[in-house]
Amino acid sequence: MSAITCNSYTDIHLDSIQEEPCYNTPPLTSRSVGGNTPRKGKRIGNYLVGKTIGSGTSSKVKIGTNIITGKKVAIKITKPKRIKERKEIEREITILKLLKHDNIIQLYDAIYDDERGRICLILELVSGGELFDYIVARGRLSEREARKFFRQILCGLIYCHSNMICHRDLKLENLLVDDDGNIKISDFGYSNIIKPGNLMSTFCGSPVYAPPEILLERKYVGNEVDIWSLGIILFAMVTGQLPWSLTDGVQVEGLDRLLKGEFKYPSSVLLSNEVKDLINKMIIANPSDRAKLSEIKAHPWVNKGYELEPDEEYLRKQAEKTPPTTSPSVTPDIPISPRPISTSTNSNQQTSISPQFTRIIDSLENQDKNKPLYSSSPNLPSPQKANSPHSAFKPNFSTSNLEDKRSIQPLSITSPNSPVSSSPLTSTSTTPPLSPITSPSRSGASSPTPTTPTSFKTSLFHGLFKKKHSSSSVSSSLNGGSSSSMAGESESGYIIQPSPRSLTPVQLNVATPVSPSIEAISQKRRFSLEDLVKAIRNKGFSKNKDKLRSIKGPFTSLTTTSMPPIEVVKQIEDILNAQQITYQQNGFLFECKHVGNSETVIFEIEICRVNGMDMYGVKFKRLCGNVWDYSVIIKKTVDSLQL
Numbered sequence: 001m002s003a004i005t006c007n008s009y010t011d012i013h014l015d016s017i018q019e020e021p022c023y024n025t026p027p028l029t030s031r032s033v034g035g036n037t038p039r040k041g042k043r044i045g046n047y048l049v050g051k052t053i054g055s056g057t058s059s060k061v062k063i064g065t066n067i068i069t070g071k072k073v074a075i076k077i078t079k080p081k082r083i084k085e086r087k088e089i090e091r092e093i094t095i096l097k098l099l100k101h102d103n104i105i106q107l108y109d110a111i112y113d114d115e116r117g118r119i120c121l122i123l124e125l126v127s128g129g130e131l132f133d134y135i136v137a138r139g140r141l142s143e144r145e146a147r148k149f150f151r152q153i154l155c156g157l158i159y160c161h162s163n164m165i166c167h168r169d170l171k172l173e174n175l176l177v178d179d180d181g182n183i184k185i186s187d188f189g190y191s192n193i194i195k196p197g198n199l200m201s202t203f204c205g206s207p208v209y210a211p212p213e214i215l216l217e218r219k220y221v222g223n224e225v226d227i228w229s230l231g232i233i234l235f236a237m238v239t240g241q242l243p244w245s246l247t248d249g250v251q252v253e254g255l256d257r258l259l260k261g262e263f264k265y266p267s268s269v270l271l272s273n274e275v276k277d278l279i280n281k282m283i284i285a286n287p288s289d290r291a292k293l294s295e296i297k298a299h300p301w302v303n304k305g306y307e308l309e310p311d312e313e314y315l316r317k318q319a320e321k322t323p324p325t326t327s328p329s330v331t332p333d334i335p336i337s338p339r340p341i342s343t344s345t346n347s348n349q350q351t352s353i354s355p356q357f358t359r360i361i362d363s364l365e366n367q368d369k370n371k372p373l374y375s376s377s378p379n380l381p382s383p384q385k386a387n388s389p390h391s392a393f394k395p396n397f398s399t400s401n402l403e404d405k406r407s408i409q410p411l412s413i414t415s416p417n418s419p420v421s422s423s424p425l426t427s428t429s430t431t432p433p434l435s436p437i438t439s440p441s442r443s444g445a446s447s448p449t450p451t452t453p454t455s456f457k458t459s460l461f462h463g464l465f466k467k468k469h470s471s472s473s474v475s476s477s478l479n480g481g482s483s484s485s486m487a488g489e490s491e492s493g494y495i496i497q498p499s500p501r502s503l504t505p506v507q508l509n510v511a512t513p514v515s516p517s518i519e520a521i522s523q524k525r526r527f528s529l530e531d532l533v534k535a536i537r538n539k540g541f542s543k544n545k546d547k548l549r550s551i552k553g554p555f556t557s558l559t560t561t562s563m564p565p566i567e568v569v570k571q572i573e574d575i576l577n578a579q580q581i582t583y584q585q586n587g588f589l590f591e592c593k594h595v596g597n598s599e600t601v602i603f604e605i606e607i608c609r610v611n612g613m614d615m616y617g618v619k620f621k622r623l624c625g626n627v628w629d630y631s632v633i634i635k636k637t638v639d640s641l642q643l
């Protein structure tokens, strides 16, 4: 590479980064080789650039070899053109730097090639390729094998969520398989910090794996989005198919069912009731009804044939790997047990967030405000440090409900004799296993709604949507795999990328025999999440009233809260059901009808944002009926609300 100016770590400004030890190689130009004999070929920093092993919408991933140590890495090269793209990659760096877990891809370094406008992520190389390809090669996975992968995905995700990070783009293509058959969650470009009481509104992810709230452009908390995607992933693993067919362009087949969370299992695939039960509890349209990670990890299917729940097993393995010592021989990367501060989200919910973590949240928020991202040198562990005992997994898993309690030990790297790591098996999850299928929308262990089974012949994930062109695995690339180009954008703004590999979704509405086989569809146009959201808008699914309105009031202390509106929605549903009030819900608006002895009362309940404040309010409006009856109902409702 000629005259590259690799301002390695030019300017990341997060304090957390500075607290980590600096193992970085010094910033290099292409001619600086750290004392060793320079090797020929393209270089990025200290890395000799090899073959392309994958590519995404905005990146190319190549094999790199550290010219000093000879260690192989993956180099994700991005050339952000827009601020949004740059933010995404910077966010990915920021978040990846915080995460150290065996089931999450490790970031070793980030190199800023200012001259060529590139940002290069030096990542742990995962040689087995994408889980997507793994499934394609096999048609589908046995439940046993799916369980093994699923437990590992769960471990990584529990770690993320307990550290208040949601991924928001979980899909088979972002789950890499290493040489030992272990999962590594990758691509944290859309990940975000879950800030208690705050809702997210960015629509992101991949159409096939995105839940209704994203497609309908509603606000969401974050965790539930990942749970939905997890459900789709499990469905795909065990059936080799997707629950819905979202066909090319704006002809969105199966969309109504997707938005309602209705799907059917292919009749050609014999599945256990347990796995269906678990999938049914994850793929649920209403985000607050989706199973929590604490329920999922305790589910009988997840633990069949295993002694411990996934995270407990992980901790045990970590403890076995780390020899017990009385005093830590190495200073932890991040302080042990940072003094927590409390962020109260509501009376029942207490969240402890370390000052360090708060800084990170603030930094990410500043990113959103277009503040400069980089101002100081980040210090990332070098590849040589990848297996440091301090990369052990230490979230607090003893909570019975991770999402609800949000009791976290963010980023606490615990020394081998710290309380957490010394007793890794003391997790005391009190969450009972999930009960048998309870979802009212699902009958038995199968689909909730009678829909015609459909075949999954081609393009399950690929031809339909934006799909990365990657070689089938790193190994094949090492043996001379082809290179690929970055995805381009068409004039219309659609992402067009010829896909050499494709899978097919369940073709609902088409009475063809179910086939789990996967055929390749090439040259099929993909469409992005944006296109799908537009299509939904055009179809009129997404109405304004689905959005949270911002109003001044009037509100009282009994009708205001900092609780996420989605939780308030759930409460209102429960209260109305308990009072036997019929209602129709449109996003944050409930149109209610109470048939009394004398008269029918019709009224509205709406959850709104309190103008200019980070609070939400519940607003009531009588449309018709007796005022006295109405006030009795409202009093009861307000008294039952726990805001």
Ligand SMILES: Nc1ncnc2c1ncn2[C@@H]1O[C@H](COP(=O)(O)OP(=O)(O)OP(=O)(O)O)[C@@H](O)[C@H]1O
Pocket (backbone or CB within 6 Å): 053, 054, 055, 056, 057, 058, 059, 060, 061, 074, 076, 105, 123, 124, 125, 126, 127, 129, 130, 173, 174, 176, 186, 187, 189, 468, 470, 471, 474
């Ligand atoms: N560490 C790694 N080791 C091996 N292969 C990798 C690694 N990271 C990424 N890849 C390959 O490169 C592909 C693209 O990477 P990645 O998903 O991170 O890119 P992206 O541009 O963020 O993708 P997207 O289109 O989802 O935005 C992956 O699907 C995978 O096949």
